Amino acid sequence: VLQGTLDIMVLQTLAALGSSHGYAVAARIQQVSGGRVQLNMGTLYPGLMRLEQRGFVRGTWGATENNRRARFYALTPAGKKQLAAEKREWSRMVTTMQAILSEPS
């Protein structure tokens, strides 16, 4: 996973899915990316934890459809703001890169 992209991917997924547990986030990212991004636990959970420590997501315990205890993560207002900011930053970056790369060599 590209450095610095994990946070924005997780935040965007949570924004799309609403409150969900870690596996759902990983599965969704894998699905949306067409299998190109596979998050293992060692990447995902520390990432979630970091987001929680920064106050962008909040984790609460709930039950899955199979009635197992799971930790559900949801965006906080600060997280929404952060997502918006990161999206802006990202698209600016993409525009810049495109401008540079489209110059004829």
Added chain:
Amino acid sequence: MSAIREWLRRLRGTFHRAPEDAEMEEELRLHVDMIADDLKRRGLSFEDAARQARLQAGGIAQVMEQRRDQRGLRWLEDLIQDLRYGVRTLRRAPVFTAVTVATLTLAIGANTAAFSLVDPLLFRDLPVRDPGRLVQFTERYPGDPPLNMFGLENYAQYRDRNTLFSDMVGLAPFNTESSAGSEPVGAWVVTANFFRFLGVRPALGRVLDDSDDAPSGAPPAVVSWRYWQGHFNGEARALGSIIDINDRRLPGPVHATVVGVAERTFSGVTASMRSDVWVSLGAIPAAMRSRAGVALMARLKPGASIGQARAEMRVLYQPSIDALAQRDPQWRHTTIDVTSARVGLSTPLTDQFGGPLSLLMAIVAILLLLACANIAGLLLARGASRQQEMAVRVSLGAGRLRMVRQVLTESLLLASIGGALGLVGARFGATVLTRIMTSGTQSPGPPPRLEIPLDARVLTFTIGATLLAALAFGLAPAIVAFVSAPASGLRQGGGAQTKSRRVFGNGLVIAQVAISLALLSVSQLYIGHLRHLRDRSLGFDRDRVLLMSVNTSRAQNRAQLAALYRVVVARLRAIPGVDSVAASGMTPMSGGASSAFLRVEGFIEPADDRQRVSLNAVSPNYFLTYGTPLLAGRDFRDSDVDQPRRIIVNQALARKYFPGRDPLGRHVWLENQRDPYEIVGVAGDSKYNDVRLPSPPTVYQFALGSGDLSLRTSGRQAALADDARRLVNDVFGPNSVGRVTSLAEQVDASIVPERLLATLAGFFGTVGALLAAIGLFGLLAYTVARQTKEIGIRLALGATRGRVSRMVATSAGWVVSVGFLLGAPAAFWSTRVAARSVESLPAAGGGPIASAAAALIAVAIIAVYVPTRRATRVEPVIALRAE
């Protein structure tokens, strides 16, 4: 913002671990199970799905560890863990811990105590504006202590004529003697520009200003913050109060009127004398101003150097020398010096103790070094037995740096305990030290008082010393922990020691022996010097004389004084245990002294080399009271009142002025006197004012009753003292008796620096030797324990026990010998340095080093003997089975 929040959450995470660990694991398990469920839905078997899921997800344990690191503050978590572990380790070895902590307490405590004394006297800047530009003037005459005392007219001259000082002040302590019970006030008379000069502002009221110098019956005064708090409870009504100051030299008490309180940080211009009240120059009556002397301080103009100031002051001072030299050519040798007053005004106390205290600082620093070497050795020996533990931890995945941190944490823990206890001990130690130091000063002025604050500087020093110590003794074990390879540690099962460690251990012993030798030599030097001073024949009986200072000013004239004195003597003699009574102008080693040139017919001295004779005015029975023999002629008699021009001289005088002739009946002249004196007796030599110097040629004049009383006693002096005080007060009036002390105390008080150094050096020298013994003992015991297997094999192969003990003793003896070899030059050098820093100490010979070496050899023999004995007790079978 979010960074702080993250940090706080991590901090919380550090302390709430156990419940979250379980939840974290549950979350991860769910993840793996869900992958497995997905895979099963795609048709994999149960086992395959579970295995595939684990592979895909990564290990739970690793993720847990990663998340744990992230959850809390790793370093803090580790530190807490290390501390817990350290406490457990220390508790498991209580003797080791006790010895180590005691050693550190002593070493750090001694350093803190010494520093808290040295700092205000020698290092700390005065808390005034720009202290670096302050200078003081001192008059120096060869052989005399430097003196900062100048006439008021000199002050005015120097102030007006100099070009290098922006301002100059004069100040002098009042000679306030305590009446019984009440503590005397530390009062100073200062020129009115004093506070402006220093940049000290008032906390209340005003400070002095230039108009305050005029003579006044109620001169304005400023009190210190502390005095204000202590005597006026910090209330504003202090302003306008009168403080009475009694100084014998003034015609009457000074009624100082409080006009202000100095700002809190300011407590005078010297740490060594009490400063409660600063009274304006108005306290000195106009008639006495020409005789008044003040200490001078000045502030250098920007750009002016002390060297320039010195040169200028030499020129300005020259007229004074010329005037003195007209009276006596000897005064040509006088010079004036300008020195920095950045840390405050020099006083007899700072002059006297500056050298000894610096030396003390060096001694305790060496002691700390020794303590560190010692503990490093003990830790190392112990570390060897912990090698297996370390090896196990490393092979279980502990990082090397993590191990180093663990070891250093333990060292820090030990040092911190020692440092904290040392700080407590230092408060006590410093108090005792100041009491010893101030016990001897009898110079006029406010009683000396050393401020020993427990302030940020002292605390910083202690913490610094503690950290340094921890690093010093923790470094070697830490390095060992770093290089400990798990494989060899496990394989050898803590067997043979590595060569590098043995060399290092031996190095520590060598260093300890060498340092202890130097330390002990210095302490032997001082102890020997003190014994020498004590044993030197004083020429009087120090143990049987009780001294009383008496204010006889109530007697109207000489005749009345003589009459009163006769009454006192008769009544004192009636007290059981009082054998004889005498009065004298000065008492030996009291600090007061007078001298004059003596002219003897037929005896010619070169003008530049004339020497004064010491003077004392004594009553009949003076020599009997002091136990000084009369060698020829007779003692004074009461009837000599009518024949005052008769004197008794001592042997030194007779030897110098009447070599080979009989001095009895001869006539001599004292400086500036027309009529001759007739010598009627020759007394034995006795010390006059300094036990370090030979007895000076002395003239005893006759006086009946003036001066202080001396009582020769045969009972307990403490019991007699009260009776005697009451009785003398009855005759001379209430409170006429001042100080009552024994002659022995007075003599001891005159050699306080020597006593202080001898006591401290003796104490620290002994501690140092003890440390060396513990270190030696510990390392040898450890060496022998390591060699148990080797010894077992040797014994099994037929070596005799004598051979084995020789082997052990030889290797130990070799190490100790190298220590002595290296220690000898160090001891030689340090005794030379030590001898130089104390006046009157004769150049050191080899004696102190020899006796120190003897003591250390005895210690070393014991330290070697016990482990050696244990070595020979080894049973071969048991030793070999220990594998």
